Amino acid sequence: MKYLSIISIIVGAYVAVGCSEQKTPAEQAEPATTGGFVTSSSPENNVDELTTVSVDTIRYNVSLIAEEDYEKDNLQYLNRMQLVDAIFSSVYNGKAQAYKFRDGSPISIDEMRRIEIEEPEFRRNLVSLLQFTEAWEYDAAQVAFRKRVISVHVAYAIFREGKLAGLRAGFVVKMNNQ
Numbered sequence: 360m361k362y363l364s365i366i367s368i369i370v371g372a373y374v375a376v377g378c379s380e381q382k383t384p385a386e387q388a389e390p391a392t393t394g395g396f397v398t399s400s401s402p403e404n405n406v407d408e409l410t411t412v413s414v415d416t417i418r419y420n421v422s423l424i425a426e427e428d429y430e431k432d433n434l435q436y437l438n439r440m441q442l443v444d445a446i447f448s449s450v451y452n453g454k455a456q457a458y459k460f461r462d463g464s465p466i467s468i469d470e471m472r473r474i475e476i477e478e479p480e481f482r483r484n485l486v487s488l489l490q491f492t493e494a495w496e497y498d499a500a501q502v503a504f505r506k507r508v509i510s511v512h513v514a515y516a517i518f519r520e521g522k523l524a525g526l527r528a529g530f531v532v533k534m535n536n537q
Contacts, residue, residue, distance in 0.1 A: 410498070410499055410500050411496060411497065411498055411499065411500075412496070412497045412499070413494070413495065413496045413497075414494065414495040414496075415494055416492055416493070416494060416509065417492070417493055417494075417495055418490055418491065418492050418493075419490070419491055419493075420488055420489070420490050420491075421488065421489045421490075421491065422434075422487065422488050423437070423439045423442075423443070423486065423487050423488060423489065424439075424487045424488075424516060424523065426523065439486075440483075440484070443483050443486045443513075444483065446511065446513065446532060447471075447475075447483055449532070450468065450471055450532065451468055451471065451472070453468065454535075455532045455533075455534075455535070456532070456533060457471055457530040457531070457532055458530060458531045458532070458533065459530065459531075460512060460528040460529060460530060460531055461528070463531070466530055471530070480515060480517070480527060481515060481527075481529065482515075485515040485516050486513055486514070486515055486516075486529070487514065487515065487516035487523070487526065488513075488514040488516075488526055489511050489512070489513060489514070490511070490512035490514065491508055491510075491511055491512075492508070492509045492510045492511075492512070493506045493507060493508050493509060494506065494507045494509060507534075508534050509533065509534060510531050510532060510533045510534060511531070511532050511534070512528070512529065512530075512531045513529040513530055513531070513532070514526045514527065514528060514529050515527040515529050
């Protein structure tokens with residue numbers, strides 16, 4: 360019985376060390392696709408005992424065209440075209456890679472240029488929404504959030520009779536997070 364207790368303690372220590380060296384989904388190069396919360400300290404999910412809560416992926420939209428006062432207040436310091444131009448420049452100068460929204464296949468620089476020039480519905484002045492995919496981590500001990508942008512989906516406005524009628528999927532840029 361004594362040997363069984365010693366073996367249990369050794370195995371428990373080995374498992375504890377092995378688990379502590381594993382990266383949370385937010386630290387991995389590619390996040391888990393299942394989404395959800397990962398807690399790093401409390402298997403019972405007792406919120407009072409948590410030290411870190413990670414969300415492996417979260418997606419949210421940021422409208423770049425303000426239609427209501429609330430949006431106008433939120434975007435008052437945004438230079439929309441400067442941001443859009445910077446995203447396009449990153450792709451055109453080879454610092455970032457654009458991918459097709461539907462199937463995730465890469466878009467060449469030449470194809471990006473052709474689309475922007477030849478297809479009027481994909482002009483950069485029509486970029487009206489960015490959808491961010493991020494990994495978030497809340498450190499309860501430090502009372503701090505950390506986040507890492509994984510990718511940005513660029514979407515274009517569709518106008519009918521001068522009014523915003525919807526959005527058209529554009530391309531996705533994966534961030535260079537090492």
